[in-house]
Amino acid sequence: MLVDTHCHLADAAFAGDAREVVDRAEAAGVGHVVVIGESRAAAERALALAESDSRISATAGVHPHVAGEWDGESAAWLAAALRHERVVAAGEMGLDYHYDHAPRDRQRNALEAQLALAGSVGKPAVIHAREADDDVAAILRNHPGTVAILHSFSSGPAVLETGLSLGHYVSFSGMITFKNWLQDDAILRVPRERLLVETDAPYLAPVPHRGRRNEPAFVVQVAERLGRVLGLAPDEVARLTTENAARVFGHRVLTAPRSPTSGSLP
Ligand SMILES: [Zn+2]
Secondary structure, eight states: OEEEEEEOTTSGGGTTTHHHHHHHHHHTTEEEEEEOOOSHHHHHHHHHHHHHOTTEEEEEOOOGGGGGGOSHHHHHHHHHHTTSTTEEEEEEEEEETTTOOSOHHHHHHHHHHHHHHHHHHTOOEEEEEESOHHHHHHHHHHOTTSOEEETTOOOOHHHHHHHHHTTOEEEEOGGGGSTTOOOHHHHHHSOGGGEEEOOOTTSOOOTTSTTSOOOGGGHHHHHHHHHHHHTOOHHHHHHHHHHHHHHHHOGGGGOOOOOTTSOOOO
C-alpha cells in the first residue's frame, strides 16, 4: 500500500468526484491520501473530507501565495485546527519568490509563525519552497524542534542539506518522472527513512499522464520512478515510504480502507 502524502482534493478541480478519485486510488494500491489545506477555506474542506472518509487525513495552514492574509486571527484558527485528530500536519506553508503573490516579509512572518505553532502541538510542517532557498534554509534552522516535510522537492543544496541535517523528510512528486528532472542525486542523498511520495494533484501529473488532471492513483508512477533510482522493487518502495508516512504523520495514515459502499463523500 502507498500513501499519497500531498494532494489538493479540496481544490475545485475535484469538487464533483473526490470520492471516485479516492476509490480509484484505493484500487491502484494507494490506501491513504493526505489532503492539503493551504488556506483556511481549503483546510475546512479538507477536514470535512477527512471526517467523512477514513482513507483521508487533512492538513491546515496558509500557503505563501495567501500569506498576506496571515494575522492574529489566522494564528488562533490554526492553533485550534492543529489540535484536531484528523489534521495530521500544518501547511502547506513556505516561501515562493517565483510568484511573489504576497510580499516577502509577510511570507516569512507567516512561515515563522506556522512553524512555531506546528512545533508547539508536535505535528509536522509541510513546506513549499520556490526560488527562496537561502531564506527557507535560515527559517528552518530557526525552528529545529519542528519536523518538516520538504514537499515536491526540487530545491537546491542549501535547502536539502539544511533539511537533512535537521532530520526532516523529503517528499518527491511527479516531477521526478519528467524529462527535465536532473536531480536524481538528491533522491539518492536522502536517507531511506526520510523519503516520501506524493502527487501534488491536481498539478504535476507524472509521465505518462502529463497534461491531464493529476490524481492520487498516479502516485504509483512516482513510486516506480523512485524505485528505479534507488534500485528497489515497487513493493519495497511502498513498504518504506508508507512506514515513513506513518512515522511522520502518525498511524492514522495506515487506517484500513473501509468498504467502498459506506461513507458519504460528495
Ligand atoms: Zn501542494
